[in-house]
Amino acid sequence: xxxxxxxxxxxxxxxxxxxxxxxxxxxxxxxxxxxxxxxxxxxxxxxxxxxxxxxxxxxxxxxxxxxxxxxxxxxxxxxxxxxxxxxxxxxxxxxxxxxxxxxxxxxxxxxxxxxxxxxxxxxxxxxxxxxxxxxxxxxxxxxxxxxxxx
Numbered sequence: 001x002x003x004x005x006x007x008x009x010x011x012x013x014x015x016x017x018x019x020x021x022x023x024x025x026x027x028x029x030x031x032x033x034x035x036x037x038x039x040x041x042x043x044x045x046x047x048x049x050x051x052x053x054x055x056x057x058x059x060x061x062x063x064x065x066x067x068x069x070x071x072x073x074x075x076x077x078x079x080x081x082x083x084x085x086x087x088x089x090x091x092x093x094x095x096x097x098x099x100x101x102x103x104x105x106x107x108x109x110x111x112x113x114x115x116x117x118x119x120x121x122x123x124x125x126x127x128x129x130x131x132x133x134x135x136x137x138x139x140x141x142x143x144x145x146x147x148x149x150x
Contacts, residue, residue: 053120090119095129100138100149109146 043054090098098119103110112130116123130147133139139147 086120088120093119095119095121095126096133096138099126099129099133099147103139103147103149106148109142109148111145111147115147 047053086093086095086098090101093101098121099115102115102118110118112123112127115121115130116126119126130139133150134141134147138150140150142148
């Protein structure tokens with residue numbers, strides 16, 4: 001009989017600890033979300049004042065409220081793609097969509113730096129996107145470091 005009561009006391013204490021852990025984790029998520037929202041608001045205010053996005057906050061979504069370009073892999077191993085925050089006329093587009101739009105408007109080939117300036121994206125992110133787009137035959141290379149719509 002003593003074993004049963006000890007086991008019941010142990011299970012009750014374990015359940016109480018699990019409930020406390022879940023409550024603490026939720027409080028931490030809520031507080032973190034609050035801080036992220038405050039940073040996003042500061043980034044929007046900065047962009048309104050200067051006309052430029054804060055690159056340091058790109059991982060938090062900066063002024064457009066998006067997250068990084070790649071999510072974590074799910075249970076089946078697939079990575080979820082998330083829209084990237086771009087500025088100006090290309091806001092709300094993915095980097096590849098914006099690249100295609102700019103290259104179709106351009107009469108001459110453009111390099112990664114020019115494309116990054118045109119759409120308000122990070123040059124390194126844009127270069128990675130261009131590499132994948134070349135593999136998918138969405139863009140063509142015309143000369144060294146210059147691209148045209150495919």
